[in-house]
Amino acid sequence: MKKKRVLAVLLIKDGVLVQSKKFERYQNLGNPFVAVKRLSEWASDELIYLDITDQNNSLDFEQSKKSFLDIVNQVSKSALMPITVGGGIRTIGDIEERLAFGADKICINTIIFEDKGFIEQSARKFGSQCIVASIDIKKVGDDVLIFSEKGKKLIKENPFDIFKRIQDDGVGEIFLNFIDRDGMKNGYDIDLINKFSQNIKIPYIVCGGAGQWSDFKEIFDKTNADAAAAANIFHHIDQSMYLAKNYLFESGCNVRKPQLLEI
Amino acid sequence: MTKVCILNYGSGNVKSVLNLFESINVPVSISNDKKEIERSSHLVLPGVGAFKAAMENIKKWIPLEAVEKEVFEKKKPFLGICVGMQVMASNSLEFGNHLGLNWIPGTVCKLATESLPLPHIGWNNLSSRKKSGILDGIDEELDFYFVHSFKYELRNKDFLLATTEYEENFPSVINKENLYGVQFHPEKSQIAGKKLAMNFLKIR
Numbered sequence: 001m002k003k004k005r006v007l008a009v010l011l012i013k014d015g016v017l018v019q020s021k022k023f024e025r026y027q028n029l030g031n032p033f034v035a036v037k038r039l040s041e042w043a044s045d046e047l048i049y050l051d052i053t054d055q056n057n058s059l060d061f062e063q064s065k066k067s068f069l070d071i072v073n074q075v076s077k078s079a080l081m082p083i084t085v086g087g088g089i090r091t092i093g094d095i096e097e098r099l100a101f102g103a104d105k106i107c108i109n110t111i112i113f114e115d116k117g118f119i120e121q122s123a124r125k126f127g128s129q130c131i132v133a134s135i136d137i138k139k140v141g142d143d144v145l146i147f148s149e150k151g152k153k154l155i156k157e158n159p160f161d162i163f164k165r166i167q168d169d170g171v172g173e174i175f176l177n178f179i180d181r182d183g184m185k186n187g188y189d190i191d192l193i194n195k196f197s198q199n200i201k202i203p204y205i206v207c208g209g210a211g212q213w214s215d216f217k218e219i220f221d222k223t224n225a226d227a228a229a230a231a232n233i234f235h236h237i238d239q240s241m242y243l244a245k246n247y248l249f250e251s252g253c254n255v256r257k258p259q260l261l262e263i
Numbered sequence: 264m265t266k267v268c269i270l271n272y273g274s275g276n277v278k279s280v281l282n283l284f285e286s287i288n289v290p291v292s293i294s295n296d297k298k299e300i301e302r303s304s305h306l307v308l309p310g311v312g313a314f315k316a317a318m319e320n321i322k323k324w325i326p327l328e329a330v331e332k333e334v335f336e337k338k339k340p341f342l343g344i345c346v347g348m349q350v351m352a353s354n355s356l357e358f359g360n361h362l363g364l365n366w367i368p369g370t371v372c373k374l375a376t377e378s379l380p381l382p383h384i385g386w387n388n389l390s391s392r393k394k395s396g397i398l399d400g401i402d403e404e405l406d407f408y409f410v411h412s413f414k415y416e417l418r419n420k421d422f423l424l425a426t427t428e429y430e431e432n433f434p435s436v437i438n439k440e441n442l443y444g445v446q447f448h449p450e451k452s453q454i455a456g457k458k459l460a461m462n463f464l465k466i467r
Contacts, residue, residue, distance in 0.1 A: 001387065
């Protein structure tokens, strides 16, 4: 039987691993290679690397991009698992470059709204399995709105039209990011996930709010998400991914039996 | 001496397959050079993407006569991965009808799912149908990483080693004499993939 997945998200900003809160505040977690290698060894089902460097506010944008690709390259050599890479993807060439550095899938966001032919074009060239659409969701008053550009730009297109369009165009997976819950450790927004997922026929990943292992279990018990993703929760506890997977496996969730890897 | 040659026709994951064999410390190269193929004890054909493009590039880049000599005369173990396995079939119905290498008779056709989405992406386990060295120590608790929409429909079920369930049971490991094929990606399957690679190298 196919298993539900638990994914570790690693945010890299200006070449450094960071922790984020509501897409606004960032805390430096230090040398990415050490942390990244550790996380790679902890039985994650997949890894997602996002370069969240702000092009307009970076001291040396070219250097930070190089550092990011370096990390992806190093990790892909030892991780032996699927690696999704995102951040700053604007062209087919950007995708080719990241695949050459060891990425298996590419996560796109802003370009989904700037170039409406991009998903179809990239899915045709690299296959649907290669293209992951990240949709960033935020509550504003009573409204649930979609943002691009790392949560800064409001998208006026109707959310349900967006979901239909990207699936029709051949995206392989959808990565739902809940900005209000980012870094808050107050659990996933189950109601909102179930509201959006009615429009999703392909595998989707949810992210934002995981504060304890049982939050992952809640996702698998109460939604039909294919994967639960998180970032911060995995950084501060030794062998965190192993412990998370072990908790889920022992509580009867349909996940891979965790193993401590000797990679 | 054990030496792996990964045949290269521009498939995207060649480097990942190299990483897999390097991680178990075996001499390995990516090459289509006839001498290198001759010098190697084990041959591997990776694969990602569509059947038709794969076949075209294989014919264009890989010296098939030299490979067939090693595989059919010298009986060197050969491992096809994903599309690299599917091209061993007689034909494929992916976007039309395309001829394969016809090494293990069968047809590649779309997975028959109704409620589950395609492609089949993620971790899934194997159910053994026949004992084989390549599956040594690999039980139903181990999962492998799959990414595909098409399956290998074998004409002769004697060549079936393991199946995997995704609404239907499809062939996930096949074998005819020294030819082996896996539908999943051992190079993306962590410890399970390493186990399978080590088993493959034990085959002589």
